[in-house]
Amino acid sequence: MNAIYVMWMRQLKRYLRSKARIVGSMAQPLLFLVALGFGFGPIYAKAGGGNYIQFLTPGIIGMSIMFLAIFTGVDMIWDREFGFLKETLVAPVPRSQLVFGRMLGGATVATGQGIIVLLLSMVAGFRPVSIWQLPFAVMVMFLIALLFTAFGTAIGSVMEDIHGFQLITNFLVMPMFFLSGALFPLDNLPTFVRYVAACDPLFYGVDAMRSFLIGVAHMNVGLDIAILATISFALLGIGSWLFSRIEL
């Protein structure tokens, strides 16, 4: 259990101590929220969509959690580079605990950021449908965070240097973001695209968050959560397995 705590605490400290990292990971969602929210708001309203900030906020929260979670998972490459990974790999603790603590740390940080983005969006005019639903929204945030930290950790376990990260960003992370329905409703898109979107975990995350935050969703929220949880467990398993096989 010590190992889980140590790895969790360390992830937290690393995040909180790096001002540049905090500002950097905060600036992007805010920029999206302000630029898109106010920029496309009038068009969206004119097209009969209603209040765009309401629609956009859950999507931006999901996006910011996904980016930070994947990033903290992939962060392991630096531990490999700077040697700290070795120190943990030879410690007399099960590697499953090391990797789980690390994932939990990343997920905690990403959830915290999601909550802050939510609060800031309320300053920008977002109104949640009900205060009582907020704890459920936070729970969904944590699920999204855990899922993508595990995803990032799996990638970090097999990638030996940072050069591959650009590829991952362009071919996996950005498509997942655009297909998640975070920015625009997917209803009117070609069927083919909607099938692809159905494979995107963030789609279910954003949908579940809309359900709790604005009371509107595509799917049954229970089904969303079940799918998110299933994918999270699968990725936790895969991430731990890949981590346990690391050789230096």
Place this chain on the structure above:
Amino acid sequence: MTIIIQVDRLLKTYGDFKAVNEISFNVQKGEIFGFLGPNGAGKTTTIKMLTTLTRPTAGKVTLDGHDPAVNPNEARHSFGIVFQDQSLDDELTAWENMEYHGMLYAVPKPLRHQRIEELLKFVELWDRKNDFVKTFSGGMKRRLEIARGLLHHPTILFLDEPTLGLDPQTRNHIWNYVCRLSKEEGMTIFFTTHYMQEAEDNADRIAIMDHGVIVAQDTVEKLMQNTQTENLEAAFLKLTGNELREENSNHTDNMRMRRRAWTGRR
């Protein structure tokens, strides 16, 4: 005498290259065992296999009764290690690096804090304990690595060039501490170094490795006797043949050697 490290025809290949080529040796419990060899000989690769970081291509290792390739978790309970290259967390303080290490190795809190204070004072970093490691000089980082490695008093302690880049005073200081630990607690020490005097002064027994194979293993006296040399450095050079190679080598040989030294030093 009981054997605590048993290595039997251990092999590690990278592609066609045999980094470690079927080496065998034993280390006795409580022994201070020096593992010497020129750059790129395969010392670090051997230590990686002994400490569960890399799986051997072939061969068998027994470490305090466990095979690191088969039961890595059990094997990890038996040893501690100071790595050749950096393994600290730069974004944590010196104290946090020590504390987290102690927690990972399940050293009980009162003992942990007592030893952290003792060790940080010993390596003269106590007044810098709350500073981030990234603000430390190379030598300070090295001292912290050593202090951290000494925190949990394992059965076997691996030291891969522990004193690399440290001044002579500090090196002496550290070796005194290590020898005392070995005597008082019966701790087995397995170390590599390029400072021959260190090996001569401290090792009970020495193995010399070159190009992936062990070319000699014995006590310092026997090694000197067998090579008819005055000190370990001369014996080492005679056994690994670098002296001869240097004298007769042409330009391309020199280039090749330098490249090997360069890539091996990573």
